[in-house]
Structures are given as C-alpha cells and as structure tokens.
Amino acid sequence: MKTVTTSTAPPDVDVILPCLNEAEALPWVLERIPPGWRALVVDNGSTDGSAELARALGATVVREQRRGFGAACHAGLTAATAGTVCFCDCDASLDPALLVPFVHEVRDGDADLVLGRRRPQGRGSWPAHARVGNLALARMLRRRTGLRLHDLGPLRAARRSALLGLDLTDRRSGYPLQMVVRAADAGWRITEHDVPYLPRAGASKVTGTWRGTWQAVRDMRRVLAEAPRASAAPRGPLRGGTVR
Known part of the structure; x- marks a missing residue:
C-alpha cells in the first residue's frame, strides 16, 4: 500500500459530502475541494x-x-451530473484533496473503484471499537468476495453511470459495503490506497459509541448476507475484482 499524493485535478468531478450537523467542519472541508470540482x-x-x-x-x-448515511450518499449520487463522482465524509477527518489521484486512476482506466484505507493520525482519530468493527467486516468481506481489503472507509471514487448501474438499495450504514460487494460481484477492479485519517470535528453520528458501531456492523452484516447478483459492469475493459 502507498500513501497518495495530490496532483493536477481533472475537471468534471462531483464530490458527494453527506452532512448532518457539520457546521464546525464545513469550512475546512470545502476549502480543500480541488479547483474545478463541484x-x-x-x-x-x-x-x-x-x-x-x-x-x-x-x-x-x-x-x-430520509435519515441514514446511505440515504444521503445515494441522494448525492442521483443529484450528481459529472462523469466521475467521489465520496468523502464531511467531518474534517479526511481531506478531499486526496481524491485527485483516485480520480486519475479511474479516468486512466487503471481501476473502476478506488478506496482510501484510513491511517489514523493522532489520538482519538479512530476509536478502538470502530477499528475492531471495521476489521471484522473486512474479514467477512474477504470470505464473501475474495477481496483483500483492509478498510471500508468513505473516501472513494468511481464513474457515476457505473455506480448507478449497481442499483444500490441500502440506505443506512451498509451503503459503502454494498457498493463494494456489488462492484466485486460485477467484476470491477477495486484498488485501495493509504490516506491520513484525522480526528473528526464534533461527535460521530455512527461509530462514536459502541452502540453506534454495533448498529453499523449489523447493517453491514445484512448486506453481506445478500445472495450474489448480476450487476451492470463498468464501462471500459477492466474486470477481475482485484485489489492492490
């Protein structure tokens, strides 16, 4: 795994930022949206x-x-018009500028879905119970799909039309996992890169407590229990469901 670095931002990109009471973090996040992106x-x-x-x-x-992380993410996806879309939390834990090489990787045809593997920076950036839950889900994902991912974090990039073709239905915490599972079932090429994970601004709505983490794990286990289904393949020549 390698830590990503920024470079010239390609145009025609929408960055979807699900938001619930993030006024404290918004200025920091929005000033880091690459120039020319929406x-x-x-x-x-x-x-x-x-x-x-x-x-x-x-x-x-x-x-x-409709409340729910997945509901917010999918509303952003359907509202987007750019050919390439990115997702990023709106709590200042992740820098959206790190998405630039993700988009280049998708545009260059080297991947269909690019994910950020969170690397905590400083105390309090990623509570122990949230890490344990994430690790357990990564192992379950490996058994279900064969993908050797380390994280199911929110920083990601893909083509909008391909994501819509996955027909994502989860509207709770299982949305990011369902995206990966259905992409794997469709034979997408999925890559993962290290990204710095900073202490968030304000209180977490999902993984800030054991109860929230357990609810997220329950949502995601329900996704993993879904039977494999045929999904729309991404446009372009990439196939194979590999991770690097």
Missing part, C-alpha cells in the same frame, strides 16, 4: 445551519429528508 453537500436534517453555511461557501446543497 461540492455536493447532502443535508440529512441538520439543525446547526450546515446547509445555509455550505451554500454560502459555494457548495451545491441537496436535501435528503
């Missing part, structure tokens, strides 16, 4: 003025009333 902040019921702040900072705001 930030799609999906407001999932914020009460702290996140939507208004995001709009004032130049982002496009999409409102999704």
Whole structure:
C-alpha cells in the first residue's frame, strides 16, 4: 500500500459530502475541494445551519429528508451530473484533496473503484471499537468476495453511470459495503490506497459509541448476507475484482 499524493485535478468531478450537523467542519472541508470540482453537500436534517453555511461557501446543497448515511450518499449520487463522482465524509477527518489521484486512476482506466484505507493520525482519530468493527467486516468481506481489503472507509471514487448501474438499495450504514460487494460481484477492479485519517470535528453520528458501531456492523452484516447478483459492469475493459 502507498500513501497518495495530490496532483493536477481533472475537471468534471462531483464530490458527494453527506452532512448532518457539520457546521464546525464545513469550512475546512470545502476549502480543500480541488479547483474545478463541484461540492455536493447532502443535508440529512441538520439543525446547526450546515446547509445555509455550505451554500454560502459555494457548495451545491441537496436535501435528503430520509435519515441514514446511505440515504444521503445515494441522494448525492442521483443529484450528481459529472462523469466521475467521489465520496468523502464531511467531518474534517479526511481531506478531499486526496481524491485527485483516485480520480486519475479511474479516468486512466487503471481501476473502476478506488478506496482510501484510513491511517489514523493522532489520538482519538479512530476509536478502538470502530477499528475492531471495521476489521471484522473486512474479514467477512474477504470470505464473501475474495477481496483483500483492509478498510471500508468513505473516501472513494468511481464513474457515476457505473455506480448507478449497481442499483444500490441500502440506505443506512451498509451503503459503502454494498457498493463494494456489488462492484466485486460485477467484476470491477477495486484498488485501495493509504490516506491520513484525522480526528473528526464534533461527535460521530455512527461509530462514536459502541452502540453506534454495533448498529453499523449489523447493517453491514445484512448486506453481506445478500445472495450474489448480476450487476451492470463498468464501462471500459477492466474486470477481475482485484485489489492492490
């Protein structure tokens, strides 16, 4: 695994940022969106003025009333218009500028789906219970698909049309995992790269507690129990479901 570095940003990219009460983190996140890319902040019921702040900072705001991480992510995906889309948490734990080489990898035809493997930087960036849950899910994913991934983190890039072809249905915490499972079933080439993972701004809505982590694991185990299905293959010559 190698740590990614930034380079010139290709145009025509939408960055989907699911958001629930992230006013504290939004300025940091949005100022790091690569030039020429569009930030799609999906407001999932914020009460702290996140939507208004995001709009004032130049982002496009999409409102999704149905609560759930997957609901927010999919609302952003359907609202996107760019050929390539990225996903990034909106809590300042991940730098969206790190997505530039991810997009190049997709555009160059070297991968269909590129994921960021979180590498914690400093105390408190990734609680022990969240790491344990992530490790358990990675092992279950390996048994289900054969993919040797280390993380199911939110930093990722792919072609919009291909993602829509996966017909993702989970609207809770299982959405990121379902994306990977269905991509693997469709024979996508999936790559993973190390990215710095910083202490988030504010309290986590999902993995900040044991209870939240357990609920996320339950959502994802339900996804892993799905029978393999035929999904739309990505456009282009890549196949094989490999990870590097």
